Amino acid sequence: MQNSREVIIFAELFDGRLHSGVPELCSLARGLADQLSGVASAILIGTDVKGLASELISYGMDKVYAADDARLHNYQPEAYTAVIEQVCRSENPEVLLFGQTLRGRDLGPRLAFRLKTGIATDCVEFTIDSVSKKLVVTRPAYGAKALATLTFLSQPAVATLRSKAVSPAEKNEARTGQTIPIEVNIDFAKLRIKYIARVKQESEGPKLEDAKVIVSGGRGLGQAENFKLLEELAKILGGVVGASRGAVDNGWLPSTRQVGLTGTIVSPRLYFAIGISGATQHMAGCASSQYIVAINKDPEAPIFRRAHYGVVADYKPVVAAMIQCCTQ
Amino acid sequence: MNIVVCVKHVPDPEAPVTQFTVDSAGQKMVPAPAVVSVVSPFDENAIEAGLQLKEAHGGKVTVLSLGPLSSLEALKRGTRMGADDAVLVEGNDLPEPAPQTTAHILAKAIAKIGGYDLILCGRQAADWDQGQVGCGIAENLDLPYVSIVSKIETLEKALRIQCLTEDGYEVMEVSLPVVLTLTNEINQPRLTTVAGILRTTTMKIPVWSLQDIGVDPAAAVECGRLAELKNLRIPEVKVECQIVGGETPEEAALSLVNVLRSDKVI
Numbered sequence: 395m396q397n398s399r400e401v402i403i404f405a406e407l408f409d410g411r412l413h414s415g416v417p418e419l420c421s422l423a424r425g426l427a428d429q430l431s432g433v434a435s436a437i438l439i440g441t442d443v444k445g446l447a448s449e450l451i452s453y454g455m456d457k458v459y460a461a462d463d464a465r466l467h468n469y470q471p472e473a474y475t476a477v478i479e480q481v482c483r484s485e486n487p488e489v490l491l492f493g494q495t496l497r498g499r500d501l502g503p504r505l506a507f508r509l510k511t512g513i514a515t516d517c518v519e520f521t522i523d524s525v526s527k528k529l530v531v532t533r534p535a536y537g538a539k540a541l542a543t544l545t546f547l548s549q550p551a552v553a554t555l556r557s558k559a560v561s562p563a564e565k566n567e568a569r570t571g572q573t574i575p576i577e578v579n580i581d582f583a584k585l586r587i588k589y590i591a592r593v594k595q596e597s598e599g600p601k602l603e604d605a606k607v608i609v610s611g612g613r614g615l616g617q618a619e620n621f622k623l624l625e626e627l628a629k630i631l632g633g634v635v636g637a638s639r640g641a642v643d644n645g646w647l648p649s650t651r652q653v654g655l656t657g658t659i660v661s662p663r664l665y666f667a668i669g670i671s672g673a674t675q676h677m678a679g680c681a682s683s684q685y686i687v688a689i690n691k692d693p694e695a696p697i698f699r700r701a702h703y704g705v706v707a708d709y710k711p712v713v714a715a716m717i718q719c720c721t722q
Numbered sequence: 723m724n725i726v727v728c729v730k731h732v733p734d735p736e737a738p739v740t741q742f743t744v745d746s747a748g749q750k751m752v753p754a755p756a757v758v759s760v761v762s763p764f765d766e767n768a769i770e771a772g773l774q775l776k777e778a779h780g781g782k783v784t785v786l787s788l789g790p791l792s793s794l795e796a797l798k799r800g801t802r803m804g805a806d807d808a809v810l811v812e813g814n815d816l817p818e819p820a821p822q823t824t825a826h827i828l829a830k831a832i833a834k835i836g837g838y839d840l841i842l843c844g845r846q847a848a849d850w851d852q853g854q855v856g857c858g859i860a861e862n863l864d865l866p867y868v869s870i871v872s873k874i875e876t877l878e879k880a881l882r883i884q885c886l887t888e889d890g891y892e893v894m895e896v897s898l899p900v901v902l903t904l905t906n907e908i909n910q911p912r913l914t915t916v917a918g919i920l921r922t923t924t925m926k927i928p929v930w931s932l933q934d935i936g937v938d939p940a941a942a943v944e945c946g947r948l949a950e951l952k953n954l955r956i957p958e959v960k961v962e963c964q965i966v967g968g969e970t971p972e973e974a975a976l977s978l979v980n981v982l983r984s985d986k987v988i
Contacts, residue, residue, distance in 0.1 A: 408888065469892065471868070496886055500869045503857035507822070512948030515852050530952070535819075535850050536751050539739040540956050542819075542850075548948040586866035588895045590882070595890035607988075631988055639906065649872070649886060649907045655851060656905070658888075664987045674739055681959075685987050687978065688963070696738055703981060704963045705974050715975030720988070 399432025400487040402550075404478060405450055405458075406497050407440050412449060414603065415493040417562030419555055420453035422520060424563060426489055426529070429522040433457060437481055437576075439474055441467045444573075451571035453563040459485075461576040468589040469497065473580050475504045481576060482509055487550045489529050494554040494659075506552040513552040514544050516655075518559040529553065538655055538678035557603065557659045558682060595648055600634055602651060607633025607664045610653055610680070613640035614669020614690060614709065621646060623713050624668060630720045636660065636680075638670045654679035668709045672697025689713070723781035723876070725772040726832050727805065728843045728855070729765040731789055731796035733757050735848035739956060748953045750818075751849070761796045764844025766803075766911040768904045771874060772842050773804045773912070779876055782806040784835055788813045788827055794927055801922040802914040808927045809835065811935060819850040820946030825858025827942055830935040832863065840881075841901040845870050856903035866900045872907040 401423045406413040420436070427434035435457040436450045447458040461477045478501065482490060490505060492498030494516045506513035518541075519532035529551035535542045602608065609628040611621055621635060628635050637647040639654055653660055655675040665683035669690060670676060677700050680686065688701035689709045698704045705712055733742075733753040741754040753759075761769070772783040784807040785800030787793045797808035811831045816823055832841060841860075846853035853869070860867030872891060873884035879898055884891040886905060932939050966981060968974035982988045 472866070496870055496888060499853055500885075503821075503854040503869075504861075504867070506854070506948075507825070507858050507861040510822075510948075513821075513852075513854060514949060515854070535954065536733075536742070537735045537848060537851065539742055540744065540751055540954055542951055543953045544949045545952050546949050551949075586897045586900075587868060590893040590895055592887065592892045593884075593890045601888075643906055643910065649905070650889060656845065664982070673736065675735070685982070685985065686961075687982070698963045698965075700959060700961050701963050702961060703978060704965045705967070705978055706965060707971055707974055711971030712975045712978075715972040716979055718972075719976055719979040 399430045400435055400485055401427040401430065401432060401489040401491065402435045402437060402481065402485065402487040403491045404498070404501060405436040405438045405446070406493055406495060407446070410440070412446055413493065413495065415495060415555070415557045416450070417453050418557065418560050419491055419493055420450065420455060421563035422555055422560050423491055424454040426520060426522060430488060430527060432488065435459060435485070435487070437461070437478055439466050439477055447573040452565045452567050452569050454566070454569065456571050458571065458573045459576050460573055461578050463578045465582055466578065468592065470585060470587065470589050471500055471504065472585045472587055473582065474501060475508060476580050477576060477578060478505055479508050482550060490550040490552045492554045494556045498554045502552055502554045509550065509552070511548040511550055511552055512546050515554045516556050517553045518556050520553070534655070534678055537673065537675035539674045558661045595650060602634060602636055602653070602658045603660055605634040605660070606662050607631045608636045608653070608660055608662045608680070609633055609666040609668065610636035610638065610670060611641055611668045612638035612670030613644070615641065615646065618646035620710070623710065627666070627713055627717050630717060631664070633662070633664070638676050667697050667701065668713065670697055671695045672700055723775055723779050723839045724837050725775060725781065725783045725840045725842060726835055726838050727765070727768045727772045727783060727785050727800065728828055728841065728859070729769065729785055729787050729796050729800060730762045730847045730849070731759050731787060731793040732762045732847060732849045734760045735763065742956060744954050744956055748955065749951055751954065759792065759795065761799045762844055762848045764846060764904060764906060767906055767908050768842040768844050769800050769803050769805060770909045770911040771904055774909065775840070775874065775876065781839070784809060786828065786831055786835070787811070788824060788831070790814050791929070797927055798922050801925055802918040803912055804915045804918045808925070810927060810929045812929050812931055817943060817946065819852055819951065820943070821852055821854035821858055822948060823942050823946030825855050825862055826945055827932065827935070827937050828855065829859045829862030830937050831930065832859065834930070834935045839898045841865070841899070843901070843903045845903045845905045853903065856901055860901035863901070866896050867902070868894060868896055868900065869903045870905045871902045872905050874902070874908070
């Protein structure tokens with residue numbers, strides 16, 4: 395089969411705008427398409443997406459396949475899968491990329507199984523093999539204890555990109571590209587999964603992934619109440635509070651605050667890990683922070699092998715004193 | 723409601739990285755002998771969710787695993803928690819990661835178990851962290867599939883479920899039978915039940931071969947040859963941690979604030 399040499403991304407929307415990870419996907423797709431001497435394209439699904447198509451082109455996309463349909467306004471996994479499948483069957487891309495977001499984690503495997511092709515999730519490195527011209531990816535495994543490098547034996551190579559693993563594309567308004575409308579031929583009455591509602595739980599303030607300072611707490615905090623102290627420190631430093639999976643499992647903070655492999659990937663300027671042992675799955679979510687500060691009473695905690703600064707002590711009086719120091 | 727819960731027996735994910743090496747072929751993680759194997763944590767959430775649904779609505783819970791005979795231990799964890807039945811599909815030396823192969827085999831086993839309303843899996847296994855097998859089972863059985871579910875409510879012949887989103891959750895309704903992958907937010911897995919422990923001691927867990935469920939081993943391996951593991955390695959992490967101390971917590975805090983200020987981080 396003639397290789398189409400096309401790299402297609404799914405341009406996820408969030409609240410009617412491009413998801414914050416999309417410029418990273420654009421940058422990756424552009425780079426891979428250039429290595430293949432091919433084109434980079436995006437699939438856009440939703441309503442009133444015209445402006446977003448131009449935005450994707452300014453981020454480096456050559457083509458935008460736009461399924462603009464009021465019935466696709468909310469996320470419906472079966473319908474979205476059908477639209478992406480339709481584009482892939484007609485364009486036969488070399489590579490199909492998603493963000494490693496909740497949507498990407500959902501759609502990536504759906505498309506891979508539907509197209510009977512291979513998939514690698516949560517990838518941090520991407521390259522095109524100079525001989526085979528196949529995609530080669532590296533991804534964490536075993537709770538980020540290991541790194542696995544995989545190559546694809548099937549087409550399209552489906553992969554999801556971990557957030558912050560590549561630099562985002564810069565906008566260039568002068569770029570031109572083509573927007574191709576996609577006709578939606580889906581019998582919505584036959585869908586087995588029905589969208590009912592979307593409920594926001596997030597509190598006000600900066601999002602975890604955008605915060606410059608994150609003060610995270612883990613099991614070592616002992617109870618939900620103790621996060622108040624961390625919130626106070628975060629507030630003074632202009633940051634937000636995060637949590638380890640252990641703290642979320644205990645119901646101390648909502649899952650939207652979870653940093654780690656199955657939570658949010660963050661890379662703030664300053665990351666406090668307080669009462670967090672430093673399991674690899676947690677570190678996978680914060681290892682690219684510029685500074686990691688650990689406060690833990692166990693000197694043997696693995697966190698001290700990953701942090702830049704460490705305080706071996708009960709966190710409570712230390713954090714309380716830090717709040718004092720910073721307010722003076 | 724008849725529920726099948728798929729579980730995987732994995733090296734304890736809480737074991738530190740220093741307890742692992744990679745085999746000489748760069749293909750497999752080798753845990754130290756001291757590392758025990760456990761039910762992959764999200765799969766324990768799936769067992770718990772199955773048991774809660776059974777307790778509320780009747781029916782039965784069958785735990786299913788694919789792996790070597792040692793995976794019987796994972797199934798016994800399920801029956802000790804209260805699962806009614808267990809089945810092991812014995813699969814040795816199957817290539818990993820090959821989620822298509824795993825999904826193909828598990829789907830065949832589920833078809834043989836039959837009479838199911840709901841198939842539950844963890845959102846991803848703690849070894850390869852791929853999060854694909856649940857989706858693959860659904861595709862193989864032509865069932866709807868919803869991922870990363872944090873709440874399940876029952877309706878007439880359907881479920882109302884919540885899935886995580888970045889700022890909260892989405893509510894969906896889905897017809898039965900269905901495959902769901904569950905996330906840790908859904909519940910806290912119980913330890914064991916006395917009745918479960920007693921039943922497990924006398925229970926004979928059936929072990930099915932691939933042939934027993936109509937799977938041709940060569941064809942199963944072939945359907946998973948879509949990507950190939952080139953290399954597996956444990957990255958060296960080099961961070962020099964500077965311990966900031968003091969006679970009192972106040973001194974330690976002051977030292978920490980001072981170093982962060984001198985680095986212009988705060």
